[in-house]
Amino acid sequence: MNRSSVIRRAVLAVAAVALVAGCKAEAVGAGGGGGGSVSPSTSSSAPAPSTSPTTDDKPSSSPTASPTPSPTQPAAKVLMKDGDESAQVRELQARLRQIGYFDRAPTGFYGTITGNAVKAFQKKRELPQTGSVDEITWQRLLAMTKKPTADELKPSTSNKLDTPDPRCMTGRVLCISKETRTLAWMIDGKVVSSMDVRFGSENTPTREGEFKVDSKRRDWVSTLYHTPMPYSMFFSRGQAVHYSADFAARGYNGASHGCVNVRDKAKLAAVFDQVNVGDKVVVHW
Template sequence: MKDGDENEQVRELQARLRQLDYFDRAPTGFYGSITAKAVSGFQKKRGLPETGSVDGATWQRLLGMTKKPTADELKPSTTNKLDTPDARCMTGRVLCISKESRTLAWMIDGRVVSSMDVRFGSENTPTREGIFSVGWKAKEWTSTIYHTPMPYAMFFSGGQAVHYSADFAARGYNGASHGCVNVRDRAKLSALFDQVKVGDKVVVHW
């Protein structure tokens, strides 16, 4: 396993690293810089080559020191831990969205006002990355392409929007969006929807 991988084995890796206090957040199944750093830390402590990638020796050593993760360990209901905010999120009113930690942070002048878990599009319908702005909002909306409800939608790039997803609330990271940024906490998003204004900045980053 290495940087850029995304699968259930990565999720198991993260859960096992979490058992040993190397990975301090809910498993996401995505192998990014945070996971690589955790793997390097584990490798260093065990005298293994510090590659940040998982080879056979690293995996076997980890298996020997940990137990098979439970369903709750693999997909806990707790809120994902925020990354250090992207530099582009530090000024003004910003929806700061991290693909690696799978979080949305509502920030004003560099301060996190609220945060929530999010999920993104699949490989076939990826969520675009970059700097955008909220073009328009709709408290009640149904996708004209996929005919699915999109409550509390805040559109930032064409048809891509931040919105509540009942599917995300029910299935978690077993599913994916069609490119939108899904939120599973309806109450948090409802409060955020009332605060965000058309024109506010949106930053989607790794």
């Protein structure tokens, strides 16, 4: 073999090696999806990455492993609150009174005194101190008390006086509280006499506010309802403080037509003799 033949064969061998190396590089590059060159540290036998999402990348209809937040617990239903007036409120007050949280006769009206009693009960039981009665508070109270008797719901004894309204603290005043259902005859901030009272119904409410005694009638019969109204002290367009035989007989089972009924005739008669036309009358919650 001459020298030219040897050189020709060597050139052909080098070309063949270069061709094989070029195919491998192209194949790896194509498999990478980017068309670029292979990094020197990458093994030619490593599995080629895929552009299609794997099973883990696909959305799944099954719940994830992370815990699902629990829904917010709904607020307990409020059964009784400030401003309510009902038989259930009267029962609430009677039950609170059984265990020392309500120190007066039940009135059936939910005011600040009742709200404060409920708050004290809730605080003792480590319940939220809302002052309103929700289902949890009510059930706790029911478990601790007994069903009130008729006398507990509507006792014949006098109601405890409310804290006097600021308007009652000066002068001569018939100070009347709807919340405690009491009338206090006061002179210069001191209680001279007190008595139980009841008021008008929802359809014929007793008006609230500050008034003056317009006139007095020892013996009076209603011109509208033709019923006796002894010891009447009129203060607001026909509404008056007066003795009521019906109140004395039936208690809080009845209501007036807007007047302030008194059931203790002797007490009212004594106050009637002391009150002057022009004296102040305050009707408040």
